[in-house]
Amino acid sequence: MGLSQRPQGSRLRSFQRLWPWVILLAVLGLVRLSKGAGFADAFALLSRPFWPGSAQREWVQSAVRQNDVSRLELLEQDNARLRGLLELDQLSAGDRVQAAVISRTPSGWWQQLELGKGSFAGIAKDDAVIGPGGLIGRVQSVTPSTSRVRLLTAPGSRIGVWLPRTRQHGLLAGLGTARPQLQFLDKDVQVQPGDLVSTSPASTLLPPNLPVAVVQTVNLRGVPAPTALVQLIAPPDAIDWVQVQVQVR
């Protein structure tokens, strides 16, 4: 009867002594279940002043950029090899020549650029002229040391373009304004504002897959086919240096 006659007050006292340990065990169980989430968050909060600075972030970003550039080079090589197999690159492969813009009239009756390099540097008529971001025009005439470029915005400028998202062809026509008009060849178009316009992947007159513009507004009621106004990616009125894609002849 000794154990059974243990007073009630003594059992309560022993439980009162134990319950903090029970709660602690429960908390530790929760920590285990949450994979130490609270500890990790608390550590992050406390160690925030000692986190790696922006310099390290730039190193990482630089490494990512380097990785992208390497991948781009590999993809371009692969693309060139495949285009070679398809015999599409006979006119589009070649080097790019850097040329300074020595005279520019992006507005007015004649919208053109005068470049500081010409046939001595290998530039010829119809070569594509590329600004930072995309195509801006084509070479129209060449002297030994200069080239004259007709901008895509100039009246009379017309090039074939491609919409990668909807896989449709179109004709980009200059109207004199800062936004050229994209004329579609078929009536059923799914183009939307914001769509990218590039040169055709199968183009042999211009470098393939070169960004050109972004669709701004679409006129689905255009006759005979819908039209759209596009914004050039490379603004010709703010470019001092361009690249000319010299064709291999």
Place this chain on the structure above:
Amino acid sequence: MARLHRQPICVASALLVPLLQLVAPSWLALDGVGPSWAMLWLLPWALVDGPVSGGIAGAALGLVLDGLSLGDVSQVPALVLMGWWWGRIGRRGAPIQRSLSLGLLAWIGTLVLGLSLWVQLLVLASSAPMLQAWALHTTLAQALITGLLAPMVGSWQLLLWRRRAPA
């Protein structure tokens, strides 16, 4: 003194026109459209040297400027017409020298030039409504900036050339 077209220095001053066309100072433009340097040079020349010289100078300048610019439209018809007309005005009546007259003549001349280019674009390029709106804007902007510059540039040229070739 001999007439203007017999003075090499005066003839050589026409070289400034293609040079300024190439330089195209962006700070001297109205909404991106620069003045017609050919009109600014031709106006005082024709007023001093007469209709035949004005017409020939207009043709010569037009040919050079057409060579410097892309496209199929030409400035020659408007420059010849204005050179001849300004030459006739210069030969008849009192000499023109007031700022308002110079500005007005340059404004009309550039308007005629713009309209002639517009008509050529309509025939050769396209009749898209946006192209027409752009052509109207360019014509008006170029006429306005040329008309504003003409009193400053033209009166100075008139003074210089009238001294070298008095009537």
